[in-house]
Amino acid sequence: MITLDRPLDMHVHVRQDEMLRRVVPHTAQQFVGAVCMPNTLPPVDNLERYEAYVEEVKAAAAPLSFDPYVPLFFRDDFTREELSAWAPKLFGIKLYPAGVTTNSDSGVGEIEKIEPILQIMQDLDLPLLVHGETHGYSPDREREFVAVYDRFATTFPKLRITMEHITTREAAEFLGKHENVFATITLHHMLWTMDDMLGGPFNPFLFCKPILKSPDDRAALQDLVKQGHDKLMFGSDSAPHTEVAKRTEGAAGCYSAPVLLPCLAQFFEDQGILDQLQAYVSDNARRIYRVDPPQRSVNLVEKEWTVPPRYGSIVPVNAGATLRWWVEGANEAELD
């Protein structure tokens, strides 16, 4: 058995309404808290929506104790007055360059315009979470964005900046450059490459943004994980879409929530680094973000199970695969 103390998923999309109620239990069974992204419709970009969204997620997780950490959706018209008033309650702010990912059309267009807000955030010690991609050629979008991270980190040396879901060697190597820069890595970018999505027949359930990268990029991410880098946090970027939306609308996002800890345990065990899993899925995040999640442990037990083809209308990653770790207390009825 593996016991994880207060595991956290530092990047997840739980959507809204019926979809939210469907997916939050998967996350809450495996984690005691999660960074729930604010790219809802409309986005969570003020205190009122923030408080309502936190409550909606908590209600969906009940009776499990669960802390949703919801970064506010970055607006370039935030004022110092409102951010100062809200800051004691906020977790951070999430920056989406406009148009690069699901529901991010209202994100920020010109990176330069936002620096006054970053100054306020630094003054208020509000962390900045970033979807770091330019509008360039897909495989290069994150590599090109590293220069933006560099500029932010240099200009605002006390601002805590998290490079969300890093996918490239360039971002991995950049992680060590500035004290105030951190990163999350997803399960799918750690395990798979673009070839898993499109090297054979196209697999829409591995289509995500940022797109899966090369074997060399994946190796760089795995090296970071294996070295137990203390600025690295697990963040799944689990992002549910219905099978219909995946197949007919080309929706981007991997639904990994039901398989996260079993797959992570398997990878860490295969690499002989199971003793590092606790830091990766909890300790680093608690230290970096100074959060105090609910006192709850999650146990993984050795038990083979087969990932079901779908959870309701949602097809998970690794559907049909046999995994060897099972989350104690997970819903066995879903396996039928």
Add this chain to the structure above:
Amino acid sequence: MITLDRPLDMHVHVRQDEMLRRVVPHTAQQFVGAVCMPNTLPPVDNLERYEAYVEEVKAAAAPLSFDPYVPLFFRDDFTREELSAWAPKLFGIKLYPAGVTTNSDSGVGEIEKIEPILQIMQDLDLPLLVHGETHGYSPDREREFVAVYDRFATTFPKLRITMEHITTREAAEFLGKHENVFATITLHHMLWTMDDMLGGPFNPFLFCKPILKSPDDRAALQDLVKQGHDKLMFGSDSAPHTEVAKRTEGAAGCYSAPVLLPCLAQFFEDQGILDQLQAYVSDNARRIYRVDPPQRSVNLVEKEWTVPPRYGSIVPVNAGATLRWWVEGANEAELD
């Protein structure tokens, strides 16, 4: 009006049976002959199937005069006796490294093993057509294969070798290296990049093998086309799959047949090189392959039309786009 004398599509998939009868008219309306690929089930890999397949395609094109040029599907157990006996009737032989594209599982596994057959082909002056991709990382498969082309061209300097559907700068730059190496370029690799397929929502109708490449690769292909390279031929690689197969099975292939000449004319006109279109879609191929297609011209007239969302069960590329050239005699009923 643009009049094209004996236009040819030097690479097309017309499949079999009902699908064949559905798609051949699109090709026959625009071209007087086409290289019809032999990756049927079972593949066209002997003289009997070859003759039957030619007849099947001709029948589907009737009453239009149309020459199907069907390269035999490469088998590594071809004997000198059978190839010698068949050679006077054959167009060439198509080599698929095993497993890289639709129905190519029976293709050839180890490149080295096939050189005795290439020797026979050179002796018999039988052209070699190649799907040139390794089994490596998708975006690099063609780049890696250029070394194989180089080896073939050096070892068999009198063997005519066509690099089918080239997609990369490396292949484009390699075209000039050997006298006996030629190339085809598709419409979709000339017009689009990987971003058109997956830079926004995923577009399954631009998912093909080889996959769409980078803006730099596309620029290299366009440069070849614009310079009027005389070893370059148009080959659409139009490859029909039903919408269901595209969406639920991840089938690879772009169905471009209904829009080919209109899109080519538009591109050549926009580039100010309309006078080069004739060589690109006919003269080069007739010289390289020494074929004598039916004496028939195809006229393009200026008339705006909107590409329909689907032709029967098949979604074409450019669906919904407005094009300004119309193929005289094309089926207007399909626009409803």
